[in-house]
Amino acid sequence: MKKRISWAFVLLAVGMSLLVGSCATTFKAGNGKLSYGSINGTSRGSFENKANAISILSPYLFPITKPNEKLDELIEPELAAKGANAAENIQIRYGFDLLGLLISSVTGGFLNWGYVSVSGNALSR
């Protein structure tokens, strides 16, 4: 009985470790406008915007902020500032900076302080 419980604990620990360590996350737009297709228009230059993605242990398990699920909120203000209404060549990145590393280290990895960055070319149609 004890052996069974030990093995169950080990399997649970391995499963949790893989789940949390994978750092898996989802990227989407809150308004469903993250599209794919050819867009013709006048170029209004490039844009880049970023937001903190804060979570406990992993963005997949206990997210506190979810900029990755509202990419439109990062893209649309940048387009509006440039007088554009469309974007192409969108690149989404998820990562950390030195501040995030320090916060994670101080909290023993409990608090995950990363950020999501979106960049692309602005167009007006």
Place this chain on the structure above:
Amino acid sequence: MKSANVVSFLLCLMLCAVLPPRVSAEENKAEYWSSDFFGVSWELLGSFGSLPASLDTAQVDALSLMATYGNATIFRLVPLRLRAGLGWWKARPFMASAGIEIALLELLSPARARMTGLYMFGDFHMRVSSMGVNFSFEPSARVLIPLHGMGGIAIGAGYDTALGMTWHIENMNGIYPLK
């Protein structure tokens, strides 16, 4: 015994230089991520006392805060990183450490942070107490078990020329920062 361990460590270093390691940190991601690697770790170092190693005689020697720096373009052949830190534990000597870390096998997360890996270390320790100053060298190895977004818990063992067989439990973090 001590010299045999140092020779073994140097042999391992040479093997690392000859064998191309499988390290995902060496992929070309220069456009988005920095080639500089930064790490901060909390490390619990302990010794087993006399041989044969036994849990009954095991004791904690220091809790250290270690900083790690590496560069993927400078150390392209061998993923070698430099590390240094300070440690302390109740009724134990104050400790300063400096050394190298070699990622024998390392997998990074999609966010270019440590995920899992097999690491080798070579650290010089300086222990300061009222009895005087003591220097030692410690080759060691650790396995990183992923546990959070920037790394996890690394467990390993080594041989300190002053303490004998050692054990390590480390909360290991490390990233290539986004540009």
